[in-house]
Every structure is written in structure tokens, then in C-alpha cells.
Amino acid sequence: MNPQDxxxxxxxxxxxxxxxxxxLADLPGPYLHxxxxxxxxxxxxGRLLALMHHIDHNGLxxxxxxxxxxx
Known part of the structure; x- marks a missing residue:
């Protein structure tokens, strides 16, 4: 991950x-899942959505x- 992401x-x-x-930061967890x-x-x-999924899944x-x- 880079900070610009x-x-x-x-x-x-x-x-x-x-x-x-x-x-992208406001997409609901079930959609990311x-x-x-x-x-x-x-x-x-796809890379950004995967990062957002990781952030959402881990409560970050x-x-x-x-x-x-x-x-």
C-alpha cells in the first residue's frame, strides 16, 4: 500500500x-465483501477496492x- 492510495x-x-x-471510502461492507x-x-x-475491503473488514x-x- 502506498499513502496516495x-x-x-x-x-x-x-x-x-x-x-x-x-x-470508494463510503462503499458498504457487504458490497466490498x-x-x-x-x-x-x-x-x-480493483486494487483500491481490495484495499478498502481490507480496511473495512478490519474496522479501520x-x-x-x-x-x-x-x-
Missing amino acids: LDKLVTRTMPFGKYAGRL WFAREGFPDGEL KPLLDPLRGPR
Whole structure:
């Protein structure tokens, strides 16, 4: 993991699906778990979703709070 990835989680939005337009950091746990079961997309999006799943699964979402806010 690189620190820029954490910033991407609070600034990038989901580009497709049921939660299109929602920040990656705000995706619900069951949705992330579904990807973990079914397979993450290829490329950067899949890597970021896997990281967000790891963060959510381990109860670390509050660590992203200081990264949120006006840019």
C-alpha cells in the first residue's frame, strides 16, 4: 500500500454499479465483501477496492476520517 492510495479512497468515486458515484471510502461492507468473493476488477480500481475491503473488514475506516474534507 502506498499513502496516495488512502487519499484516492476518499476522493475517487465508484464508476459503475449500484453505488456509482459514491466515494470508494463510503462503499458498504457487504458490497466490498461481494467483490472479495466474486473477484475485484482489474487495474487500479480493483486494487483500491481490495484495499478498502481490507480496511473495512478490519474496522479501520476511522483512519480515513482525517483525510476527508475540503481539498
